[in-house]
Amino acid sequence: MKRKIRSSKTVSLKIALIYIVISLIWIFLTDGLLDKFGLMNNVWINIGKGSLFVIANAFLLYRLILKNFKGIEDSEHQLHTLIDAMPDFVNFKDKHGRWIKANKFALELFDIKGVPFKGKKDSELANYTDFYREALLYCEESDKEVWIENKMIRCEEIIPQPDGEEKIFDTIKVPLFHSNGERKGLVVIGRDITDRKKVEKRLAENEQLYRSLFENNADAVCTLDLYGYVQSMNEAAERLIGFDKDEVIGKAFRDFVVKEDLNKVLSHFKQAIQAESLTTELRIIHKEGHYVTLSVKDVPIIINNKLEGIFVIARDITDLKKNEEVIRKSDKLSVVGELASAVAHEIRNPLTSLKGFLQLFQAESSENKRYFEIMLSEIDRINFIVSEFMVLSKPQAVSYQEKNINLLLMDVITLLKTIAIVKSIDISTEFETDLPHIKCEENQIKQVFINLLKNAIEAVPHGGKIDVKVKLLEDQILVSFCDNGCGIPKKLIKKLGEPFYTTKEKGTGLGLMVSYKIVEEHQGNIEIMSEENKGTVVEVTLPVGGEFNL
Structure with missing residues (x-):
């Protein structure tokens, strides 16, 4: 627009200069000729000279103005072509809210293509379409707010569609004023941001889904950066380790690992940052000082094909490990019990015979008494071991x-x-x-x-x-x-x-x-x-x- 104004001023200046130059040339040239031939005082010749000057200047000005108007028309045509090609809603209104210009997008949006819209307000155009009636009436009310605010406003406007969907527009309304402050007109530009809003909604829903899964997960979950520092953790992780998240976030994960397991943890972390998903067992130090045994899975966080961090998903298996130890010991007891049941009686019978014969030999011989005592002592020791075996065999009938x-x-x-x-x-x-x-x-x-x-x-x-x-x-x-x-x-x-x-x-x-x-x-x-x-x-x-x- 500024370029157009500058161009118009330049053309006007050119016309004025040409007019002055031609006028001066005509005056000096004609007056000189008339004076030379002694016709200076002839009235009809002066009248003819002036008439010819007016006609020539009028023709010249007409040509110049016509050329200038053609340039303006070309510029306006280009502007209209550009506006019509825009994928946005564009509308120009006068100070009373009457439509002056609108692009094809605007006309198609409100289904008023072919309607003589110029000079009509939104409320008047609403009579040409039943479906968009409420939308047009709302636009008129929205325009009033611009004049009340007396400045440009930006808002989101929702336009319902016949298929039941809605289009959302990021709308800018710019009031125009004359130099004396009087209203001049209103420019309305709206960009369709429906797809963007849908994407934002999906992103927000995914964020809520992720946050819900993260915070409400029964397993402890925390995120680490590529240097092994804790970035976030859920409530299950807080309960597991005994620390509040504020006491943990920003600290190295290795600071909470039992010293004996540190090398294993560092080895697995190095593999995890190579985008490998791994599972291992480790022990961490609870805030109260005791150890907690965890089954830990490291999952790489990959965003746009780039590794951004590590998910650590942990489950407390302390009780499970204790139960496994109990089962392992019980299995051993069962094996020993079966062994005891199979051999205890078989061992005792020959032991009884050996002990009887040794006592008989001891009674008949006065030599090597020390040897007999040692052998009898060892037989008693074997008998004692067998007795303990018997306790481990089948349940004994006991009276409590x-x-x-x-x-x-x-x-x-x-x-x-x-x-x-x-x-x-x-x-x-x-x-x-x-x-x-x-x-x-x-x-x-x-x-x-x-x-x-x-x-x-x-x-x-x-x-x-x-x-x-x-x-x-x-x-x-x-x-x-x-x-x-x-x-x-x-x-x-x-x-x-x-x-x-x-x-x-x-x-x-x-x-x-x-x-x-x-x-x-x-x-x-x-x-x-x-x-x-x-x-x-x-x-x-x-x-x-x-x-x-x-």
Whole structure:
């Protein structure tokens, strides 16, 4: 538009200059000729000269103006062609809201193609179309807001379609004013953003779907950047690790991994950033300090064929691993039980014969008595091992009775006290009084306490100390054996109770296994805590009273 105004001014200036130059030339030339021939005072000649000048100038001006108007018409034609070719709604209105110009898109949009729209308001055009009537009336009301605001406004307008769909337009309305502030007209331009809005809606829905899946997932989920730093995490991950997300986001994932598993985690992370999906098991450190065993799957985050990060999906398998360990031990017990059932009786029969003949030879011979004693002792040891095997075979027919646990422990301590005295070991007791009775098989529970106390005596050095305590914990009784012996390495504690596993030079590994089995059959539990060079604590919990499924 500015270019057109500048062009019009240039043409006008050219016309004025040409007019001045031609006028001056005509005056000087004609006046000079008339003066030379003495015709200067002839009235009719002067009248003819002036008339000819007017006609010539009129013709020249006509040609110049015609050429200028043709240029303007060409420019307007180009402008109309451009506007009609635009994929946007374009409409020019006068100060009263009457349509002046509109492109094909606008006419087709409101189904008023072929309608004489010039000079008509939106409300008048609404009479030409039933379907778009409300839309046109709304446009007129919307125009009023522009004049009230007295400035350009931008808004989204929804135009319903005959097929039931809707078209959404990003509409700009620009008011035009004369130099004195009076209204001049209104320019309305609207771009169809229906497809863009649909895409934005789908993106928003996908974002909500992803967020819902992420936040409400039963598994712990977090995202890492390519350097292994936590970018986000869901509530399940917060519960799993014990930390709030604000305490974790921005920190390295490796900071929460157990040291022994760190190399494995780093190796898997390197593979994951090569766009490989991997699954592994690792242990993390809970906020409260204990370890949590996880099954972890690393999933690459790929956006536009570019790796942007890693999804870490984790599930707590701590209890599962414990159950697997219980099953593994139970399987071993089952194997040992089958072995015991198959060979125990076969071993005992020849042992009885051997022991009988040895005793007969011992009675008849006064020589080599020491050898006889050693052989009889070893036969008794074999017999003892077979007896422990028998406990692991088929369930024994036992009679559960209510017993005072303090009395059972005192019997065991009295039995083993002489062994402790030999090593100058002090056995102290701390029993709560008035404890409820436990329902148990007396000899089996005594066997458990003998095994545990005997282990403590063997582990404690000369002059050591053993504390035996009994106290009530709600509906259970806790018996603890605490010694200041050499302790047990942590990596070995989990193996205790397995068949034939022992830390003693002459042990069989059956005593503790039998103890585990007996306590389990009494619906109790044995827990061992130990620290090297400081000592060991063994806790036995047994239910008060109760019924047993025998």
